[in-house]
Amino acid sequence: MSNSKFRDIADVIEKRIVNGDYPPNTKLPTHRILADELSTTPVTVAKAYKLLADKGQLESFVGRGTFVCGHSELNQAIQAPKDEENTYNFSLLQPCLYKNVPSLQQAYRQTAEQLTPALIGYVEDSGHESHRLSGVAWAKKYGLKGGHSGNTLLTNGAQHALSLLIETLSKPGDTIAVESLTYPGILAIASLSGRSVVGIEMDHHGACPNALENVIKSHKPTLVVLVPSHQNPTGISMPESRKRAIADVINRHKTWLVEDDIYCFLDEQPIEPIANFAPDFTFHISALSKALSPAMRCGYIKVPDNKVDLLNAHIRANIWLSSPMNYAVATVLIESGEAFRIAEAQRVTAAERQILARNTLASLNGSVSSGYHIWLPLPQQWQPERFAMEAKNRGIIVTSGSYFVTNGGTSNHVRLSLMAISSEKRLESGLQALNELMSLDVKALFPY
Incomplete structure (x- = not known):
């Protein structure tokens, strides 16, 4: 041989x-x-x-x-801006940052002036108690009950929280249940860490309780990950009745649930999270990246009491603790009420931009979700990958619906973020360019 x-x-x-x-x-x-x-x-x-x-x-x-080995397509699905003057970037889900800069500047200056050795030193329990209590206050404002400094942990943002929980609650080869259309960041974590993913069928209220029941019985997932508010990518928000029904399934099967609730501040009125109805099995994630700034990396997890020590041990072994500086700034903003004012201003801006999009994009047919993004149906002549490619050739960055699909399905959509483009005038110009592209004759454009 x-x-x-x-x-x-x-x-x-x-x-x-x-x-x-x-x-x-x-x-x-x-x-x-x-x-x-x-x-x-x-x-x-x-x-x-x-x-x-x-x-x-x-x-x-x-x-x-x-x-x-697993792989990640996250860098193709979500692209950071490189040439903002000549590109319309509809791929980034973030707040309109220029509106938040003055408040953040003031809070960082205030924090720097009050800096002490205790603030910048090592600390136990994932971070300072005052910072954890601010996380409790943030989540409570938007409906979460039962949070306190002992069961609320600090992470480097929501993405780190997701990765931490998947690593802690499952092992390579395990199955994780997610919505049939879900955030690519969840799929990337699962793929790179050797976990399998199974999708839960959705309807106009989000993940279906009967479908979740069937998935749990058939696939025995180690944990379930759901985005109940302004779901990425569909924009669906679960009503309280659906959240209670999901909680009932979780409680009966005693299955771990990760509730990624980072868009809860976009609800006009707070809607109680699933964690309120299944507190013994739910890990509730909230964060400041979508309301204040992605750079702050402030994530909060409300953890079932019997898992606090285990999560703290994983955080300590992984990063020891999240940056106290960022959490000190967040605490200044939350305690003063400025964080909530900023979040409300972003919610109003999102609502205004949704109306602008509805009035500009013909294929929406007057029906849009609320929140930061739109799940845009494409004309039948277009495939999402080809549409995204041709849009990019024209300086327009959109996210193909294929990045959000589980179970080998398909979706003839693209996701559009309405907030990363700085001005309404420029946003409208980009939407008009997309509208024109959707109306083109694909066979004439691609005769081969």
């Missing part, structure tokens, strides 16, 4: 990965089974697996086997 035989076997495996025969997080055949299939020896297969592991394509776990 040639000494390079294992390289030939590695090439075969690599082609299967590229072709989708071995999708991300798939468990590969044992050395013996693949050796028999490819007419070689288990030792040769083991060498091929090691070669691909060294290249970052495979990962082995003692007692569990070898898996295809």
Whole structure:
């Protein structure tokens, strides 16, 4: 046998990965089974697996086997601005930052003037008690009950909170249940950490309780992750009755629920979160990135009492603690009430921009969600990937609906953020350009 035989076997495996025969997080055949299939020896297969592991394509776990490494398309789905003057960026879900700068400048100056050694030193329990109490006040304003300094933990934003909870509550190879259309950041965490994902069917009120029940019975997910308010990407907000029905399923099956509630401040009137109805099984996430600034990285998790020590241990092992400086600024803003004023101003701006979009985009047919973004249906002639590509060629960045789909489904939509573009005049210009693009004859534009 040639000494390079294992390289030939590695090439075969690599082609299967590229072709989708071995999708991300798939468990590969044992050395013996693949050796028999490819007419070689288990030792040769083991060498091929090691070669691909060294290249970052495979990962082995003692007692569990070898898996295809996960991947993330998050950088394609959400693109930071590079040329704001010549580009309309509809991919970033963030507040209109120019409106928030004066308040943030003042709060950072105030915090710097009051800086003490105690503030910038190490501290236990994920952060200072005063900062955790500010998180309690923030979430309470928007309907969360039962939060206190002992069960509220600090993270480096909501994305870190999601990653932390998935890592803590599940293990590689486990299944996580999410909405059938969901935030790509959740899919990226699951893929890169070796978790499988199963989608929960949705209707006009969000994830369906019966569908959740069926998923739990059929797939036995270790945890469920839901975005109940101004859901990304659909924009759906669950009414209280739906949240109670979801909580009933969670309570009966005693399944962990991660409630990603970072858009709750966009509700005109607070709607109680699912955590209020299933407090023993729900990890409630709130954060300031969508209301104040993504750069602040202030996330709060209300944790069931019996998991506080475990989450604190993971936070300490992972990052020790989130930046007290950012939380000191957040505390200044929350205690003064300025954070809530900023959040309300952003909610009003979002509502105004939703009306602008409804009046500009013909395909909305007068029906839009509230919140920061729109789940825009495309004319039948367009496919979302081709539309996103052609829009980018014209200086317009949108997010293809394909990045949000679970269970191998499809969606002929693109997601549009209405807030990252600084002025209403420029936003309207970008929306008009999108409207023109949607009306074009695709066959004439792409005759091949």
